[in-house]
Amino acid sequence: MKKNKAYITGASLWCALGNTSHEITPALRAIHAQNYETFLKKHFAQKPYYHLLESFESEEKKLYACIDDVVKKAIEAAKLDKEEQAELAIFIGSTAMGISLNEESYTRYQLTQEGKAFEHVGYGYLGEYLETLTHSKHKALLFSTACTSSVNALAYASKMIEQGVISKALVLGIELFNQTTYNGFSSLMLLSKSNIYRPFDEKSDGIILGEGCSALILENQPKHTDDFYYKSSKNICDIYSETTSDPSGEPIFETMDGALKAAHLHLHDINLIKAHATGSENNNTSEANALNLLFEKYKTHAPVTALKPFIGHTLGASGCNEIALMLLCAKEGFLPHTLGFEKGTPKTSFTPMREPFTCKDKPLSILFNFVAFGGNTTSLILARD
Amino acid sequence: MYIHHTYELLEPTQELTLYKQKLASLCKINLRRANKFNLLAVYGALSCLQNKNFSSNMGIYVATEYGPVESMVSVLEQVSKKDGIIMPFDFLGINTNASFYIAQALKAKGKHMMLTAHQQSFEKALELAYFDVTYADVEDALIGQVEASLEFLKPLHQPSDEEVCFDKSCWIYANQNPTNALAKIERIESFESIEKAEEHHHTTLSLTSFWEQLQSVKEKEISLHVKSDERGKCMVITLVKPHY
Numbered sequence: 001m002k003k004n005k006a007y008i009t010g011a012s013l014w015c016a017l018g019n020t021s022h023e024i025t026p027a028l029r030a031i032h033a034q035n036y037e038t039f040l041k042k043h044f045a046q047k048p049y050y051h052l053l054e055s056f057e058s059e060e061k062k063l064y065a066c067i068d069d070v071v072k073k074a075i076e077a078a079k080l081d082k083e084e085q086a087e088l089a090i091f092i093g094s095t096a097m098g099i100s101l102n103e104e105s106y107t108r109y110q111l112t113q114e115g116k117a118f119e120h121v122g123y124g125y126l127g128e129y130l131e132t133l134t135h136s137k138h139k140a141l142l143f144s145t146a147c148t149s150s151v152n153a154l155a156y157a158s159k160m161i162e163q164g165v166i167s168k169a170l171v172l173g174i175e176l177f178n179q180t181t182y183n184g185f186s187s188l189m190l191l192s193k194s195n196i197y198r199p200f201d202e203k204s205d206g207i208i209l210g211e212g213c214s215a216l217i218l219e220n221q222p223k224h225t226d227d228f229y230y231k232s233s234k235n236i237c238d239i240y241s242e243t244t245s246d247p248s249g250e251p252i253f254e255t256m257d258g259a260l261k262a263a264h265l266h267l268h269d270i271n272l273i274k275a276h277a278t279g280s281e282n283n284n285t286s287e288a289n290a291l292n293l294l295f296e297k298y299k300t301h302a303p304v305t306a307l308k309p310f311i312g313h314t315l316g317a318s319g320c321n322e323i324a325l326m327l328l329c330a331k332e333g334f335l336p337h338t339l340g341f342e343k344g345t346p347k348t349s350f351t352p353m354r355e356p357f358t359c360k361d362k363p364l365s366i367l368f369n370f371v372a373f374g375g376n377t378t379s380l381i382l383a384r385d
Numbered sequence: 386m387y388i389h390h391t392y393e394l395l396e397p398t399q400e401l402t403l404y405k406q407k408l409a410s411l412c413k414i415n416l417r418r419a420n421k422f423n424l425l426a427v428y429g430a431l432s433c434l435q436n437k438n439f440s441s442n443m444g445i446y447v448a449t450e451y452g453p454v455e456s457m458v459s460v461l462e463q464v465s466k467k468d469g470i471i472m473p474f475d476f477l478g479i480n481t482n483a484s485f486y487i488a489q490a491l492k493a494k495g496k497h498m499m500l501t502a503h504q505q506s507f508e509k510a511l512e513l514a515y516f517d518v519t520y521a522d523v524e525d526a527l528i529g530q531v532e533a534s535l536e537f538l539k540p541l542h543q544p545s546d547e548e549v550c551f552d553k554s555c556w557i558y559a560n561q562n563p564t565n566a567l568a569k570i571e572r573i574e575s576f577e578s579i580e581k582a583e584e585h586h587h588t589t590l591s592l593t594s595f596w597e598q599l600q601s602v603k604e605k606e607i608s609l610h611v612k613s614d615e616r617g618k619c620m621v622i623t624l625v626k627p628h629y
Contacts (some may be wrong), residue, residue, distance in 0.1 A: 097482065099457070106461040121535070121544050122451040124503025128616075137577045139618050141509050144452075144499035146480055152498065154511065164522060170530065179464045184476030235496045237445075239489045242482055251494075373477075374485030 006161035006169075006230040009177040010078030010217035013324040015311040016043065016050035016210055018253075019069060024325070025332045028310055029356065036309070036339045040196060048195040050210025050312025051177060059100040060119065063176060064129070066213035071133055071170065074215035078223055080168075082135065088217070089166040090130045090140035091157045093150025095105070095171050095316030097123040098141070100178040127172075134170060134216040138305050144316070146372035147276070148235070149173070151319025154216060155380055156180055158230035161220050175319025177211045181315070185209060188243065190280050197309040198283055198340035199277035200348055206279050210312015214324035228327055229363065231265070231381040234258030238375035244282040249289025252377055256294050256369060259379035267298035270381070271364050272335055272357060274326060276371045277306030283344065283371065290348045302367070305353045309339035319370050323382070326366060330384070333360030386518045386526070387566035387627060392433035392559040394425070394443065395594055396536035399552055404428050409437060414490045418474045421552070422453035422533040426483035427490055429529055429554025434491065439558065444523035445497035447484045448510035448530045452499070455533060495523045504614035505556075506530065507595065508622060512573045518561060518573065529556035540611045555596060563627050571623040578617040586621065595622065602626050 013019070017027040043050065056062035062270050073086060097127050101119040109117040127140025127317035143153045150173030185207065192206035222229070237249035237256070245252060252363050260267065275287055307322045314321045329336050338352035365383040372378075404424040408416060411431045416424060426447055437489050452523040456478035484497035496517075502509035507530040516527035535543050536550040543549050559570065576582040583590050590611045602624045613619040 011452070075388070099479075102457070102461060103464060107465050117542050119539075119564070121454055121505075121542070122449075122501065124450060124501050124506070125420075126493055127501070131616075131618075137618075139502050139505055139509060139575060139614070139620070142501040144501070145497075147485075156516075159520070159522075163516075165516065170550050179469055180460050182469065183464055183469050183471045184460075184473070184480075187471050187473045187476060237485070237494050237497050239485075239492065239494060242477065242485055242489075247450075298604070323435045373480060374482045374497070376485070380397065 002162040003164040004162055004220040006158035006214050006218050006220065007222040007227045008327060009219045009223035009227055010074040011324045011327045012073035012077065013212065013214040013321060013328060014052065014066050014070055015252050017214035017311060018053065022084050022327045026232055028329065028336055031310065031339060033339065033354065037196060037375055044123060044195055048192065048208055049177065049182070050208065050254060052211055059104045063098055063101060066174065066207045067129065067172065068133065070213050070215040073336040074217045078217035079191060080217065084168060086137050087158065087168045088134050088170040089138040089160065089168065090127060090136055091153035091169060091171045092130065092142045093316050093319060094154035095146055095149060096175060096178050096181050098126060099180050103178055103180060111148045114277050122267065126160035130170065130172065145376040146374050147315050147318055148370045148372040148376045148378040149316035149319065151368065151370045151380055153289060154319060154323065155235065155378065157218050157231040161218055167220050171216045171218065171318030171320055173272045174213040175211055175314045175317035181276055182209060183369065192279065196340055197279055198278040199306040199308060200288055200339065200344055200352055201341045202343050202345050204279045204284050205314050205329065207280050210314050212311055212314040212317055212321040214317065215313045216320060216324060217244065226331065226384055228382040228384045229381045232259050233378060233380040234262060237244045238377050240375060245286035245374055247282065247285045247289065248288045249293055252287055252290030252371060253293040255377045256290065256367060256379045257297065259367060259381050263381045265365065265381065267302055268300050269365050270302045270367050272366045273304045274322060274366060274368045275304050275306050277308055279308065287371065295349060301350055303353045303357065304350055305336060306338045307336060310336065329363065330359060333358060335359055386559045386561065386570045387563050388559045388568045388570065388599070389566055390433050390437055391567065391599065392429055392556045394552065396552045398536045398550055399404045406548050412490050413488070415468040416486060420439065420453050420456045420478040420488065422531060423483045423486055425533055425552055425554040426529065426531040426551050427486045429531065429556050430487040430527055431490055433527065433558055434586035440524040441493055442513055442523055443493040443496045443527055444495050444508040444517050444591060445484045445493060446514045446526065446528045447499045448569050449499060449501060449532060450506050450511035451532055451535065452512040453478055453533065454535055454626050455537060505612055505620055508612050511587040513621065515573050518559065523560065527556060527558050529554060562626040566627040568599055569625045571625045574621045576619045576621065579613050581617045582611070582619045582621050590621065598624055
C-alpha cells in the first residue's frame with residue numbers, strides 16, 4: 001500500500017541545446033525534418049558528438065559547474081528552502097562518473113611525474129560533493145547500471161517517497177565527454193558513420209554520443225498544478241548478452257508490460273512512449289520487436305518518440321536527462337517529435353511521432369523506456385492529472 | 386529480512402589467475418577476459434549460493450568503494466597514448482558489469498546493480514535490498530561488497546583505507562523466509578551523526594564489522610552494526626537472533 005505520491009517538483013537540464021528551459025525548448029522546437037541535417041552539420045563541426053555549447057578551463061571546473069548549475073536550478077524550480085534541502089535524499093546515476101577528471105590528471109602525471117596520477121579513486125566523492133552542496137543530512141548513493149543508471153536512481157527515489165521512507169529526493173544524472181567512453185564505443189564499432197542520428201530508420205547506422213547533466217527534485221507533495229508524479233516502474237535483467245539485448249525483444253516487452261501492470265494501466269491510457277532508441281543495429285531490432293509485441297498484446301498503438309537525435313546518447317545520465325527534457329517541454333505545452341526517421345525497417349510496425357504533440361493543460365501518462373549494457377532494462381511511467 | 390547464507394573472502398593480494406582457477410571449479414561461465422574485480426565478484430557470489438536453492442526473481446546488489454581500478458588504469462594508459470585506441474574488453478571492464486556476470490552465471494532475471502556510497506557502500510546496498518525484499522519487488526536478495534586489492538598502485542596514489550591491499554568479496558543471501566535463517570535484519574537506520582544514533586538507541590555505540598556482528602548474533606539476541614563516514618554520518622543495522 002502506497003503512503004504517498006512522489007511528485008517531480010523541480011527539473012533542470014544542461015545539454016547540447018542549452019542550460020535553461022528558455023534556451024532548450026525553443027531550440028528543440030526549431031529543429032525539424034527539413035533542417036535536421038543542417039543542425040547536425042553545424043553542431044558536429046569539430047566532432048560527431050552532442051557537446052555542451054560552453055567551454056571550460058578544465059574537466060574539473062566543467063564537472064562541478066554542471067552539477068552546481070542543475071542542482072541550483074532544480075531547487076529553485078521546486079522552491080525549496082534551506083531546511084527542505086537538508087531533507088533531500090541524494091541519488092546519482094552515471095556511466096562514466098568523473099573519469100574525465102582522471103584522464104586529465106593521469107595525462108598530467110605522465111608528463112610531469114608530479115602530483116597525483118588520479119584525481120580520485122572511486123566515485124563516492126561525487127556523492128559527498130552533493131551532500132555538501134545541498135547540506136543534506138542523507139548519505140548519497142551512486143548507481144552504476146550503465147545506461148539505466150539514472151532512471152534506476154529515479155525509480156528508487158520515487159518508491160522510497162511513496163513508502164514514506166524519505167520525504168524528498170534529489171536525483172542527478174551526469175555524463176560528460178571523456179575520451180575513454182568515446183574511444184570505447186568506437187572500438188565496439190557502435191558509433192554512426194553517417195553522423196546522422198536515425199533511430200528505427202532503415203538507414204540508421206549507429207549511436208551518436210552526447211553529454212549532459214540534469215537534476216530532478218522529488219517530493220511527497222506537489223508544488224505546481226502541473227507537476228508530474230511517479231506511477232510505476234519495472235527493472236529486469238536480460239541475460240542474453242553483456243552488450244546486446246535479446247533481439248526477440250521479449251525482455252524489453254516484459255519490462256514495459258510490467259510497468260503498465262504495476263500502474264494498473266492499459267496501453268490506451270498511455271499518451272506517449274519515449275523509446276530508448278539508441279540507433280544501434282541491435283536496439284533498432286530488439287526495441288522495435290518489443291514495441292511490436294506490446295502493440296500486439298494490447299491491440300492498440302501508442303505514439304512513440306525518441307529524444308536522442310536532439311541531445312545525443314548521454315548513457316547513464318540518459319534517464320534523468322531525457323525525463324528532464326520531456327518535462328521541460330511538457331511545461332511549455334508540447335512533447336518532442338522524432339528526428340531522422342524516414343522509413344522503418346520491414347519489421348517495424350510503427351512510425352515514430354513526426355510532429356510535436358500538443359499537450360497544454362492536458363492530463364498525460366508517459367512511458368519512458370531505457371535499455372543498458374549488462375541487460376539492465378527499465379521502464380518507468382510518469383503522469384500528470 | 387532473514388539472512389540464510391554468507392560467504393567471506395578477505396585475502397592479501399592474490400593473482401588474477403588464482404581466482405580464475407577457483408571460479409572454474411564452481412561454474413562453466415566464460416570469464417576468460419574478465420578483470421580481477423569481476424572474477425572476485427562472481428566467485429564470491431557463486432560461493433555464497435553454491436548448492437543452494439534460490440529464486441530466479443533475485444536482486445543482485447554489488448557494493449564497491451573503488452570498483453575495477455586496475456582496468457581503469459589500463460584504459461587511462463591506452464587513452465593517453467597518441468592513437469588512443471582502447472581494447473573493447475578493457476573498455477567493458479571499467480563499465481560496471483560484475484553484477485551482470487553474476488546474474489548470467491545464476492540465470493537470475495530479477496534486477497542487478499552496482500552501488501557506491503562513500504564509506505557506506507555495503508550498508509547502503511543492504512538498505513536498498515531490504516527495501517526491495519520488504520516491498521516484494523524481488524523474492525531474494527544477494528548483497529555483496531567487492532574490492533580488488535590496490536597494492537599495485539604506488540602508496541601515494543592509494544586511498545587511505547585499512548583494507549586497501551586486500552582482495553575482498555563478502556556476500557549475504559537474504560529473503561523473507563524465517564525458517565533456518567542465520568540472523569534477521571530487524572532495522573536499517575541512518576543518522577546525521579553517531580551522537581544522534583546513540584541518543585536514539587539510548588546506548589553508547591562503537592564502529593563494528595558487519596561480519597563480526599553477524600557472527601555474534603549466534604551468541605546473543607541482538608547485535609548492532611554501526612558504520613560511519615569521515616563526516617560522522619552514521620548507519621545502524623540491527624541484527625537479531627531468529628526464532629522459528
